[in-house]
Amino acid sequence: MVKRGVWGAAAGAAGAVGVAAAGLVARRRHRIATERRELAAELSESVVEPGTQPPGETSSVTADDGVRLSCEEIEATGGPAALTVVLIHGMALDRRTWHFQRRTLAGLDGPRVRQVLYDLRSHGRSERASTESCTIEQLGRDLDAVIRALAPQGPLVLVAHSMGGMSVMALAENNPELFTERVAGVAFIATSAGEIGGQGLRATLLSRHNPLTRAVGLVARAQPALIEGARQATAGIIRSITGSVAYGDRNVAPWLVDLVDTMIRVNAVDALTDFVDTLGSHNRIAALPALATCEVLVLAGDADKVIPVSHSERIAAELPDAELVVLPGVGHLPMLEQPMATDEALVRLLRRSAFRTRQRGMRRRA
Numbered sequence: 631m632v633k634r635g636v637w638g639a640a641a642g643a644a645g646a647v648g649v650a651a652a653g654l655v656a657r658r659r660h661r662i663a664t665e666r667r668e669l670a671a672e673l674s675e676s677v678v679e680p681g682t683q684p685p686g687e688t689s690s691v692t693a694d695d696g697v698r699l700s701c702e703e704i705e706a707t708g709g710p711a712a713l714t715v716v717l718i719h720g721m722a723l724d725r726r727t728w729h730f731q732r733r734t735l736a737g738l739d740g741p742r743v744r745q746v747l748y749d750l751r752s753h754g755r756s757e758r759a760s761t762e763s764c765t766i767e768q769l770g771r772d773l774d775a776v777i778r779a780l781a782p783q784g785p786l787v788l789v790a791h792s793m794g795g796m797s798v799m800a801l802a803e804n805n806p807e808l809f810t811e812r813v814a815g816v817a818f819i820a821t822s823a824g825e826i827g828g829q830g831l832r833a834t835l836l837s838r839h840n841p842l843t844r845a846v847g848l849v850a851r852a853q854p855a856l857i858e859g860a861r862q863a864t865a866g867i868i869r870s871i872t873g874s875v876a877y878g879d880r881n882v883a884p885w886l887v888d889l890v891d892t893m894i895r896v897n898a899v900d901a902l903t904d905f906v907d908t909l910g911s912h913n914r915i916a917a918l919p920a921l922a923t924c925e926v927l928v929l930a931g932d933a934d935k936v937i938p939v940s941h942s943e944r945i946a947a948e949l950p951d952a953e954l955v956v957l958p959g960v961g962h963l964p965m966l967e968q969p970m971a972t973d974e975a976l977v978r979l980l981r982r983s984a985f986r987t988r989q990r991g992m993r994r995r996a
Contacts (some may be wrong), residue, residue: 631742680683680889684736686747693751693772700755703780704736704745710986712741713814714781720792720820721895721909722902724754727791727810730969731976735769736950738977741984743787746780748806750794752901754893766793766912770800777808786989787815787980791965792937795821796912803917814990815925815983817976820934822941823948824913878933878961881992886966918948926952929975931960931967950960953978 646915647914686702691698702725705711719727725747735743749756752764752773777786790798802809809816809954833958834940873887894902900923926949930942939956955975965972 631707679726679727680885681724681732683733686732686745689780691748691776693768693775695768697751697758697763697772698757699748699751699760699776701746701748701776701780706742706744708739709754710743711744711784712987713745713785713980714728714746715787715789715980716746716773716781718748718790718794718797719750719753719789720794721750721905722753722897723791723890724749724896726754726893727963727965729889729966731965731973733787733802733975734899734969734976738980741828741980743980744781746776748776750797752864752904753897758898758901761903761904764901765908765910766796766800766914767804767908769797770970771791773797773801774805774808784812785814785983785990786812787817787983788813789811789817789976790821791819792821792962793909796914797818797822799823799917800919801826801913803914806917806920808918810923813921814923814977814987815927816921817929817979818942818945818963819926819972820930820937821944821945822912822937822940823915823918825941825944841860875935876961876963877967878931878969879959882967887938887964889948890963915944918945921949925979925986927953927955927959927975927979929955929964929972931957931964933959934962936962 638828682703682809686704689701689703691701717725717728717731719725726745730748732745735745750769751757751759772787788798798816798818872891873882877887877891928942929948930937930939933987942954942956946952953975955971955973957964960967
């Protein structure tokens with residue numbers, strides 16, 4: 631009788647826990663559904679898709695291995711551009727990452743700038759690439775191809791986020807002369823020069839050391855429909871997790887969470903896991919001295935759960951003349967979470983870069 635009573639109590643407790651857990655899940659799903667309805671109402675009132683204004687001229691550039699990269703150009707208004715700004719997004723995203731910046735830069739006068747944006751290989755509207763070619767070294771060559779095709783002349787400023795910043799370092803590693811001769815400024819936003827396996831990504835699903843990531847990648851390649859079906863079935867919960875990982879301590883507008891969720895969902899799961907190995911082996915601290923002749927901005931949030939702010943501090947330590955901006959309470963997407971602070975820092979960088987360009991020109995004429 632005692633045993634039966636104990637088991638009965640245990641069963642009752644387990645049942646209570648199950649009911650409570652079910653209630654929490656139900657409330658969470660209800661909240662997510664409410665947020666999505668509110669978001670749908672907001673978007674229905676606007677005919678503008680986030681990350682597309684002002685409109686640019688779309689084109690494509692073929693990488694050295696034949697992969698087509700989807701690109702976009704936004705010309706300066708009111709006069710000739712002093713600089714061409716190339717914006718490079720991070721892993722799992724696309725060029726809509728720069729929703730706020732493309733508007734700010736288009737309206738900038740002093741200096742006027744021309745913008746070049748593109749989607750990384752296997753991301754957004756760019757062509758799917760082979761697993762073997764999904765490396766940071768290849769991303770550096772892709773960036774070089776975009777520059778040669780769409781900005782073959784004149785001074786450059788490279789603005790790069792996360793894995794995009796790593797591709798800039800790969801370009802500097804393989805083509806340091808470009809930074810001496812043409813690149814006047816570089817912005818590293820929430821990125822790393824190496825040692826990713828030591829902290830940050832090691833503990834996340836983006837780590838090559840995570841067996842779940844390996845398993846998902848293998849299944850996604852063998853049974854893509856199965857993985858995509860599971861992804862759709864858990865879309866609401868994934869969206870909630872995306873918001874908590876991408877952003878920092880503050881509450882952000884639901885449409886910003888949905889924008890990131892939309893960018894991620896555009897990409898196939900195995901296309902993303904293809905980049906896991908290259909992230910884990912990335913170590914380009916030795917490439918940073920190539921940027922000594924450039925103006926450099928290093929910007930990050932101190933609540934970044936993907937790449938801790940210590941990685942940005944390390945980059946700034948290697949480039950003592952760089953401007954280091956740390957935004958309190960901000961996560962991995964400062965350009966979306968705190969666009970005004972990000973844009974102010976970028977404008978300062980552009981003005982310094984324009985001044986450096988004029989100095990280079992005077993020295994050459996002399």
